[in-house]
Amino acid sequence: MADHTPPPPPLETVRAGLTVALGLYLVGLLLCVAGNSASGGSALVRTIHGKLFSPWMTPAWLDLGYDTRLTHAAPEDGDHWFEIRRLDAPAAETIVLPGPTFRGERAARWRRLARATAVNEADPDRESLLPAAVGAGAFVPWNSHDLSLAVMRHLPPDRGDVLVGQADVVGRDEEAYAARVRLVDGEVQLIEATAPVELAPLVKDPAP
Amino acid sequence: MNAPRRPAALPALADTIGDTWMRFWFTPAGPWPLALVRLLGGLVAVALWTSYAWDLETWFGPAGMISPELLAAWRSPFAASLFDVATSPTALWLGYIAGGLLLLSLTIGLATPVTAPLGAVAFTTLLHRGPMLAGPADDVAAVILWCVAIGRAGDALSVDRLVGAWRGRAAPGATQRTRIALGLIRVHAAVIAAAAVLAQLKGDVWWNGTAAWWLAARADSRLVDLTGAFLASEYLLNLVTHAIVAFEILFAAGLWFPVTRRVVVPLGIVAWPLVGVLAGEPLWGLALAVLAVGCLPTRVQSPV
Numbered sequence: 358m359a360d361h362t363p364p365p366p367p368l369e370t371v372r373a374g375l376t377v378a379l380g381l382y383l384v385g386l387l388l389c390v391a392g393n394s395a396s397g398g399s400a401l402v403r404t405i406h407g408k409l410f411s412p413w414m415t416p417a418w419l420d421l422g423y424d425t426r427l428t429h430a431a432p433e434d435g436d437h438w439f440e441i442r443r444l445d446a447p448a449a450e451t452i453v454l455p456g457p458t459f460r461g462e463r464a465a466r467w468r469r470l471a472r473a474t475a476v477n478e479a480d481p482d483r484e485s486l487l488p489a490a491v492g493a494g495a496f497v498p499w500n501s502h503d504l505s506l507a508v509m510r511h512l513p514p515d516r517g518d519v520l521v522g523q524a525d526v527v528g529r530d531e532e533a534y535a536a537r538v539r540l541v542d543g544e545v546q547l548i549e550a551t552a553p554v555e556l557a558p559l560v561k562d563p564a565p
Numbered sequence: 566m567n568a569p570r571r572p573a574a575l576p577a578l579a580d581t582i583g584d585t586w587m588r589f590w591f592t593p594a595g596p597w598p599l600a601l602v603r604l605l606g607g608l609v610a611v612a613l614w615t616s617y618a619w620d621l622e623t624w625f626g627p628a629g630m631i632s633p634e635l636l637a638a639w640r641s642p643f644a645a646s647l648f649d650v651a652t653s654p655t656a657l658w659l660g661y662i663a664g665g666l667l668l669l670s671l672t673i674g675l676a677t678p679v680t681a682p683l684g685a686v687a688f689t690t691l692l693h694r695g696p697m698l699a700g701p702a703d704d705v706a707a708v709i710l711w712c713v714a715i716g717r718a719g720d721a722l723s724v725d726r727l728v729g730a731w732r733g734r735a736a737p738g739a740t741q742r743t744r745i746a747l748g749l750i751r752v753h754a755a756v757i758a759a760a761a762v763l764a765q766l767k768g769d770v771w772w773n774g775t776a777a778w779w780l781a782a783r784a785d786s787r788l789v790d791l792t793g794a795f796l797a798s799e800y801l802l803n804l805v806t807h808a809i810v811a812f813e814i815l816f817a818a819g820l821w822f823p824v825t826r827r828v829v830v831p832l833g834i835v836a837w838p839l840v841g842v843l844a845g846e847p848l849w850g851l852a853l854a855v856l857a858v859g860c861l862p863t864r865v866q867s868p869v
Contacts, residue, residue, distance in 0.1 A: 372591055375745070379590060383752065390760050396767065415643035418689040418707040423760035425701045427809075427844045428779040429768030436785035462616035462848055466698040468786065470630075473697040486638055487697065494630025498623060513782030516775060519796060526792055528782060 385410040386419075393422030435510045437471035437533065441495055442505040444537065452499065475508040475533035489547045492538025502540035508533045590748050593739035594863040596720035599746055600674070602859040603681070603718035606709035607672025609852050610688055613706055614665050617691065617698075621661055622654055624695055631695045639696065646693035647686075664691060671713070674723020681718055685710035705852035708753045712859070716746025739863070750859035751820055754833075757853065758817040762810055771810055774803030777843065786845035805843070812836050820860055833857030 385406075392398040392406035414420040428434040439454040455467035474491060477483040492506045510533045518524035535550035617624070624631050625648060633649060651657040664687035670676060671684040688710050692699045719725040720737040730736070770776040781791040795802040812832065819829035834857045841850015 372587070375590070376586070379745070386752070386756060390756060395764065411641065412643045415641050416645060416689070416693075417685075417711060418692050418704070419711070420641070421704050423701075423704060423757045424764035425761045425849070426764040426768060427761075428770065428776055430770045430775070430779040434779065436783050438785070459619075462613060462700075462702070463619055465700060465786065465846070466616060466620075469700055470697055483639065486635055490632055490635040491630045494623065494628065494632070497628045511784055513779055513784075516778045516782075516796065516802070526782070526796070527784065
């Protein structure tokens with residue numbers, strides 16, 4: 358027997374389509390949050406999110422974890438900045454970025470760039486990429502092809518240490534990353550500064 | 566023989582869920598909340614856009630720090646930016662000024678159906694040109710701009726509306742497009758607050774009540790120095806830290822019940838900027854307050 362069910366009105370069809378699209382987007386949003394967490398996502402979430410959702414959510418800047426932790430009191434949560442010095446002109450002053458006149462979001466972007474430079478040195482896929490690029494980008498504005506590039510960071514003091522007088526409320530600064538960046542025969546060379554390593558004393562061969 | 570009877574509870578539950586879904590996404594909504602989001606979110610986006618101006622060539626110029634080679638190794642293979650093809654300072658500045666004008670036009674509601682999607686594309690394309698420069702305020706602003714592009718954001722508080730009124734056109738009424746945009750704003754407001762609180766609670770300092778100290782003691786990025794007050798009173802420090810977490814949880818959950826929404830939305834409009842100031846991310850706080858504005862009940866009508 359013929360089915361006499363009337364065709365759905367156009368509005369219902371549009372709503373059905375929108376319902377599917379919205380449902381798909383909400384699943385994508387949740388997988389992006391789960392897959393972009395600083396704790397790392399599971400292989401299953403990474404695979405589904407990476408293959409089905411990243412291709413269309415990344416271009417719209419929506420493939421994000423939104424995990425704004427503000428602080429965990431870790432060293433990488435401190436303020437970061439660059440210190441760039443010309444090695445071919447030792448008398449030239451050190452340039453600090455963001456500079457003292459930089460304000461608001463402009464200064465925040467420089468701090469993010471400095472932090473990314475230091476933090477990503479621990480990532481094997483991104484190691485050395487930013488220091489070399491930042492150093493090379495500094496050649497023209499600072500009119501030099503031999504620079505010292507350092508990322509400094511501010512370590513706030515522990516409140517308890519300030520209260521007992523063991524620390525100053527200002528905190529202290531430390532070098533998070535340092536390298537020499539130079540241009541030799543058209544190629545950018547990055548020579549990372551290595552921290553002094555404690556060596557074991559030589560053991561002398563006891564005399565027979 | 567009697568046919569087996571289906572339990573009545575399941576279809577009833579499915580109907581309830583279906584009705585709630587349809588009501589949430591498809592009940593036509595008036596234009597005012599989304600128009601306010603467009604105006605305030607546009608101002609935040611313009612401020613974020615402007616922050617690139619001083620260092621545009623230092624970062625993205627032909628000999629800039631963020632070179633195409635760096636981006637090729639850094640970015641997701643799905644990411645791309647229209648600024649990638651701006652290989653000369655002139656092209657870079659032209660694209661930057663054009664994008665800024667688009668965002669300004671969107672903010673004042675000029676040719677909104679065109680400037681809203683183009684403004685969102687311009688904003689996200691600039692973020693993709695330097696992803697390591699982007700911060701949490703950029704992430705929230707991108708969400709706002711896409712939601713504004715989906716709804717009819719120029720139906721009120723806009724140059725478009727003024728021109729329409731001058732030509733004798735009736736004021737636009739409630740639409741489903743605007744409802745979908747406002748629904749997406751509410752979903753994102755809740756998800757962003759929930760994701761932030763989950764990320765924070767992975768750190769001990771948010772449990773032992775000292776997180777606000779570590780925010781206040783960052784000498785460069787802080788906007789107000791509260792270290793003196795926090796040194797004087799540990800309870801005050803604990804209170805501020807726990808209040809931030811409690812507020813974020815309340816906000817994420819309270820948006821979903823009409824009774825609590827009346828409280829958490831005004832609270833969010835006030836509290837998010839304060840959290841942003843304490844965290845040294847004022848535009849992030851403002852952007853989240855704009856999302857809260859988008860969660861205002863749609864029956865709130867402007868007298869204008």
